Structure formats: structure tokens, C-alpha cells
Amino acid sequence: MEVLKKWVSLCSLLLLLLFVGVVAAVNKDEASKWSVVEKEKMQSSNNSTMAARLGEIKEEALNEHAVDDPEEVARMVEMATWNSTERRKLGFFSCGTGNPIDDCWRCDPNWHKNRKRLADCGIGFGRNAIGGRDGRFYVVTDNRDDDPVNPRPGTLRHAVIQDKPLWIVFKRDMVITLKQELIMNSFKTIDARGTNVHIANGGCITIQYVTNIIIHGLHIHDCKPTGNALVRSSPSHFGFRTMADGDAISIFGSSHIWVDHNSLSHCADGLVDAVMGSTAITISNNHFAHHNEVMLLGHSDSYVKDKQMQVTIAYNHFGAGLIQRMPRCRHGYFHVVNNDYTHWEMYAIGGSGNPTINSQGNRYLAPANPFAKEVTKRVETAESQWKGWNWRSEGDLMLNGAYFTPSGAGASANYARASSLGAKSSSMVASITSGAGSLGCRRGRQCQQS
Template structure:
């Protein structure tokens, strides 16, 4: 019965027969010729990172070589050679590959890394650093088992390389950057965070990702004293926070955070945490609490007295709370604050399972709907 009902629901909504109501996916996944129109993806963004164009206005660059022998002088055909170029590039992969990076992959501006059509793993070494750049799209990768790297020279543009101090081993580290879109990646088991955004980063969307097997999943704002993060705006939408996760989905400071239509099926300590007066707008999510009777609360105010946090604007609207989950709201509901933490319309939480069922890297094949 469920499928019949879904079809009639979809028809009512006016989507293609493949549509789920997920507006990003419904924008491109129904097209069997997606591989001939890859750059259409850049028009499908939502949320605070929706204006990230990535490499839309540049050429395609085909990665043919999985090696990373020399982070200062990368070979043409490698992913590192692609991402450091000064011009816009839409980066795709010739074949399936596992890329073990010797050092962090330091992105330049106006780049799309598009893993669709190949099974691409960045694993067991350095991972992605997006530092002091703008307009980056990361789509369709498996990023896992990232290790701390550093105390080494690494090239970050054709004309510049420099000394890198130790990097934590995040899957994706966003540092002082804006107009960033992280979509349909599978992220797990890294040394520090899976996605961290710090040092005044803003205009970010983190969507359709599948997060698993990790402790501190997502850090948005790195220090209570770093007040430049008061401008930070991040959308977290249509992600599946899955097996083996413990905490920080996300952990926020200072800024404005729209958490919308995500599926939280596993956490061990808490899902959403924060300090330093962040505004958190939670809408249309599904929060399924763990069995542990002491870990049913979705929210956590980190190391702050209630006399302080009671004034922070945290709200839950239309969230589906399952297995005893409960969300502790706070604040007087200052509408101006929530306006700055709103970036798209939330769908009903009853649609979350369908909209997040294909979170993570998709097994796309040319000539078929993805």
C-alpha cells in the first residue's frame, strides 16, 4: 500500500515519477542524461549555500590518476593538480578510484568536485581543506578514515606553496570560506570532525550526506570567544545521521543554523548542541532517540548555566520525536533571529524518510536516472 500511496502523493505534488519532494534531487536526478548536463547541478542548490556556483563557468577537468606522490608539485591528471588551479573547473573522474592523500587537499576557489558516475574514495590519509576561498561544491564522494597530516609543504595554487602545520584529520574542513555546498557525500570514521566550519565561514549548505561511525560529527564555530562567527549562516538539510554516531550533529556557536528535514536515526550522547548563544531553527526533522534512557534529549547546551542559555533562541517546529526523544527549546522566540536562521521551506517530517533514503554518495550510471 505504501508505494501506491507514495505515487499518488507525488502526483499531487506535481513531481516526476522519480521525485521524492527533496527539491535538490528533484531538480536533477530524474534526468537520464544527467551526465551530459552535469553543470545543471549548480542550479539545484538550496539554503544558505545556494549561490555556490563551484566550477560552473569553467571547463571540465578529468582526474585520471589516483596518486598523490608530491603535494608541492602535483602531476597533471591528479585530483590535487585539479583543485589548486586558479580558474574555475568542474572536476570529474575517469574511473573508480581510491585516493590516499599525503597531505590535506587544499582547494582553490570556483571548483566543483563531482564524483557522479565513478566510485571515488578519499581515504586513509589527508582529506579536504577549504580555506580562505569561495564557491566550492563537493558532491558524490566517499570520504573516510582521514588522518592527521601536516608539518609539510603543500601547494595551494599554481604560483604558491607553503608550510602547513598539523591538520586535525577532518573529512571536510571549512575555514574562513563562503558559498560552500557539500552534497550527497558518504562520510565516516575520521580523526576529528566530519564537516567542520570555523573562522568566519558562512553561506554554507550541507545536504543529502550520509554520516556514520564517528564521534564528533560536525562543528560549526570553533571558539566561544571568536565573535566573527556571529555572522555564520549554515543550512543542514536532508542528511541521514546514521549508525555509530555519538555527538555534535551539529555543535554550534554564535551564528544562525537552519536544521531542516534531516533523519537522525542514531546518536549516543546528543544530536544538537551549542554554546555562545547560537540561533538554532529545527524544522521537520525526525529524531529517533537511542535506547539509553539517559540519552533521550536531542539538545545539549555545552558547559553553560541555564540562567544564560534560557535566552538563546532554539526552537523545534514540526519535528517528529521518536522513541522518547525530546527537544528542550529556549528563548523568547525573537522573530528577527529566526528569520536569519531560515533558508528554505521545511517539508512535513512524514516525508523525511523518503527524502533522505538516498543520502550519501549515489551509484550513478550514465544514461539512467541517478
């Protein structure tokens, strides 16, 4: 009997211990579940707060022109690029080049279904150029330009003059020879991805007194002077135009402009010129070749309204047959970052009128000519004047005897207004600029160099 009592007591103790263990395990599991839930709530809250803050920043900045804190802009660009890449799951690490614009959208094989995402990938001073993001698609089906006053529906001229935002694409490959300059209206994107589109052998693109323009993926070459003719600029207005110089892209009194992934060459005047108070401009990923005066930024030494000009020149390839003005600057603030300069005959970067030039992370390969090794040129200005101008070279790679003549205060506050994004190492320039120019894009595949 005594033995039986002992066994009963032992069994009761074992059952009690087992029950306590089960209760502890259940509580631990519930605590773990609540920990995960709370963590997810906290993460969601943080993400929502961050998204809301970025939205507020973007809304506040949307209508600005020149900016006061470009270094904050650079931080926003890097954060936005990382966030968008993560969100879209585009395989950043498998196809990334270190080029934040391209790594934002080029990894997506379904780019043709998500064309307007490009508008979220801008960087630098022109980062807020949304083009026709908020409008309908317009498909160009007709390459003719028979009547610059009454353009046919389906033509590029008919598309760009409309008052509404439009994202303009092309039905097929085409060569467009414009009888007169193509005068664009605000909030337009020209997106030639997936087609081989040339604007050539006639007038070219004029961006005058408008805002929010994106030009992407075109071949623009052999532009000629046009004018002394009537040309339509909107559905309700046409007027007499005096002679145009024959620029590939002329930016005149305009803001929030992004010129990206175009191939430009052989024009009568400049390839990209920005004058008369234009600002908030990014010129990126373009291939420039076979031209004399490549890029003029600033109207004249006497036109002081260009002091507000801010231009980012990033990830471009300045290639064969170029002579000078890459760019030639006046008055404003110019961030020249991570470009590949493989050819020039006279100089690469020039200026007058006391511009601020911030050259960072570029690769400069000097020509064989022993008298053309200098990257920089102060145009028609005495050293006593230009020695106070703020021009600096930071992290640039100088090859074949290339040298940059700095001036002014090396740590001047003016460089903050000539900073628009974080420069990569100059050792990465070859990779970053490998896709410069118009790309060969096919549906269902990542866009590759053409």
C-alpha cells in the same frame, strides 16, 4: 409568373443568410487566432519579466555572504526549483521524492551530458555556490599523490589548485590516499557521479580562505592528521603547513560552500567543520556514520566573527555509530531542516556562545539509553545563560522518547536569519532522505541510491 418571383426572392434571402453566416464564422476564427496570439505574447512577456527578475535577484545575491531576508530566499528556491523542473521536462511527478535538490536534477537520465545543471539546484544559505560551473571540465585520471608540492597533471591535487574555474570529474573508480591535506582553490566542483571515488586513509579536504566550492558524490573516510610539511595551494604558491586535525572536510574562513551527497565516516576529528568566519554554507543529502564528533560549526566561544555564520543542514541521514555534534554550534544562525536522525549516543544538536538554532521537520529517533533521550545539549553553560538563547523545534517528529528543550523567544526575529528554505512535513523525511550519501549513477539512467 408570380410564383417565379416568389422563388427568386426566397433564393436571394437564403443566399444572403448564408453569406452573413460565412462572414461571421471567418471573423470569429480570426478573433480566436488573434486572442491566442495576444495570449501567447502576454504569457511570453510575463515569463520574460519573471526570468529577468530572477536573473536580477541572482546577480544581486551572488556575492553576498550572510543574508538579511532568508524567507525571501526560501520563496526563490521553491520557485526556481519548480521552474527548472518544468523547463527541463524531467518527469518530476514520476520520480520526485519531495527533495527539491534531487528533484531538480536526478530525474534526468542524461545527467552525464548535463552535469553543470547541478550548480542550479542548490538551496539554503549555500545556494549561490556555483563551483566550477563557468569553467572547463577537468578529468582526473591518476589516483596518486606522490608530491604535494609539485602534483602531476591528471591528479586530483593538480586539479583543485588551479586558478581557473574547473568542473572536476573522474575517468574511473579510484581510491585516493592523500599524503597531505588537499587545499582547494576557489570556483571548483568535485563531481564524482558515475564513479566510485574514495578519499581515504590519509589527508582530506581543506577549504581555506576561498569561495564557491561544490563537493558532490565522494566517499570520505579514515582521514588522518597530516602536516608539518610543504603543500601547494595554487600554481604560484606553496607553503609550510602545520598539523591538520584530520577532518573529512574543513571549511576555514570561506563562503558559498555546498557539500552534497557524500558518504562520510571514521575520521580523526570532525566530518564537516566550519570555523573562523565561514558562512553561506549548505550541507545536504549526506550520509554520516561511525564517528564521534560529527560536525563543528563555529571556532570558539570567544571568536565573535562567527556571528555572521549561516548554515543550512538539510536532508541528511545521521546514521549508525554516531555519538554527538550533529551539529555543535556557536554564535551564528543554523537551519536544521528535514534530516533523519536515527542514531546518537550522547546528543544530536548542541551549542554554546548563544547560537540561533531553528529545527524544523526533522525526525529524531532517540537511543535506548534512558539518559540520552534529549536531542539538545547546551555545552558547559548555566541555565541562567542559555534560557535566553533562541532554540526552537517546529514540526519535528520525536520517537522513542526523544525530546527537544527549547529556549528563548518562540517567535524571535532571529529565526528569520536562521531560515533558509520551506520545511516539508516530518512525515516525508524517510522519502526525502532515502538517497542520502554517495549515489550509484550510471550513464543513460536516473541516479539511484548506491
